[in-house]
Amino acid sequence: MYLTLGLFILPLAVNAVNIVLSNDDGWADSNIRVLYRTLKASGHAVLLTAPAIDQSGTGSSMSPPASLEHQCQYHTCPFGSPATGMWQTDPNITYVNSFPASAMDYGINISGPERFGEKRPDLAISGINNGNTDNSGIAVPFSGTVGAATHASILGIPSIVFSGQTNHRHAWKAIPPLHSRLYSALATNLTNTLLASGPPYLPPKTFLNVNFAAADPGLCDQESNFRFVMTRLYPAFPGLSGKDISVCGGDQRLVTEEKVLKTQGCWISVSLGRAVTKRDAPMEEQKVVYEKLKSLFVCLPDGQ
Ligand SMILES: *[C@@H]1O[C@H](CO)[C@@H](O)[C@H](O)[C@H]1NC(C)=O
Ligand SMILES: *[C@@H]1O[C@H](CO)[C@@H](O)[C@H](O)[C@H]1NC(C)=O
Numbered sequence: 001m002y003l004t005l006g007l008f009i010l011p012l013a014v015n016a017v018n019i020v021l022s023n024d025d026g027w028a029d030s031n032i033r034v035l036y037r038t039l040k041a042s043g044h045a046v047l048l049t050a051p052a053i054d055q056s057g058t059g060s061s062m063s064p065p066a067s068l069e070h071q072c073q074y075h076t077c078p079f080g081s082p083a084t085g086m087w088q089t090d091p092n093i094t095y096v097n098s099f100p101a102s103a104m105d106y107g108i109n110i111s112g113p114e115r116f117g118e119k120r121p122d123l124a125i126s127g128i129n130n131g132n133t134d135n136s137g138i139a140v141p142f143s144g145t146v147g148a149a150t151h152a153s154i155l156g157i158p159s160i161v162f163s164g165q166t167n168h169r170h171a172w173k174a175i176p177p178l179h180s181r182l183y184s185a186l187a188t189n190l191t192n193t194l195l196a197s198g199p200p201y202l203p204p205k206t207f208l209n210v211n212f213a214a215a216d217p218g219l220c221d222q223e224s225n226f227r228f229v230m231t232r233l234y235p236a237f238p239g240l241s242g243k244d245i246s247v248c249g250g251d252q253r254l255v256t257e258e259k260v261l262k263t264q265g266c267w268i269s270v271s272l273g274r275a276v277t278k279r280d281a282p283m284e285e286q287k288v289v290y291e292k293l294k295s296l297f298v299c300l301p302d303g304q
């Protein structure tokens with residue numbers, strides 16, 4: 001059974017689950033809205049719970065939601081609006097006027113139970129961020145997109161961060177641009193592959209950090225052009241960093257996100273981090289996740 005969404009054809013998820021979805025670019029950004037629709041089209045129950053305005057670069061900051069002393073992003077709510085609110089035509093699209101981690105927290109603790117009942121969300125997703133959290137992971141500690149996801153993982157809900165190199169922001173009402181549609185289709189594919197592996201979806205208090213190469217008309221414009229590679233967030237320090245799983249002949253060392261994203265082609269890096277430290281997860285946990293996603297993974301052309 002297939003549903004079409006723009007260019008991309010998505011199989012229905014085998015395991016439909018409850019998902020909380022946040023970001024740091026704001027609730028009215030086209031990337032998060034297209035991902036919301038794509039996840040729903042794939043069969044999931046989704047609650048969008050994201051900041052009222054752009055909150056990029058705010059890391060794991062948190063504060064109680066406050067009423068607005070400005071408009072919501074792209075004039076989607078007026079000055080003086082309440083601290084939280086919902087989209088006129090869809091109560092499952094909500095804003096929280098605070099930091100990304102607080103928006104995720106509010107979605108999990110307050111609006112989630114109203115939508116999903118007693119059952120907590122099965123999965124938290126953050127993104128799709130406009131711009132990559134690459135540079136060998138140095139941006140990870142400051143990313144609000146990562147902050148929202150790691151907060152969910154710390155509360156016991158497995159989380160995935162998605163970011164894309166194409167960094168052209170569009171408002172919710174724009175015709176969905178190629179990168180929003182393409183990245184959403186790829187994100188939904190990875191999500192459904194992970195869900196199909198069965199719970200627990202990730203080792204406790206870990207998160208997946210996923211970065212997409214640029215969506216490039218004529219070069220990287222089809223879902224089938226892209227390839228996933230298992231990576232590390234940070235370069236390893238010889239003698240200090242524990243060993244990684246051995247894949248692609250890497251002698252117990254995974255390639256870094258940065259290396260994958262600097263390699264010519266349509267690559268996607270997938271790293272496993274620990275939510276509290278935002279650093280690479282140990283080998284035993286990498287192995288669990290590699291097994292779950294191994295149908296997606298390939299090696300870089302140089303064998304690394
Ligand atoms: C909102 O989510 C709930 C829980 O999944 C669902 O029952 C309801 O139909 C959704 N509402 C809309 C307008 O999609
Ligand atoms: C949400 O729940 C978690 C865990 O129960 C708790 O630590 C956190 O303070 C709660 N947040 C709010 C805003 O109540």
Ligand SMILES: *[C@@H]1O[C@H](CO)[C@@H](O)[C@H](O)[C@H]1NC(C)=O
Binds near residue numbers: 011188192193
């Ligand atoms: C993911 O994409 C690949 C290649 O396009 C496809 O074979 C696979 O069935 C997809 N998996 C899911 C879960 O959508």
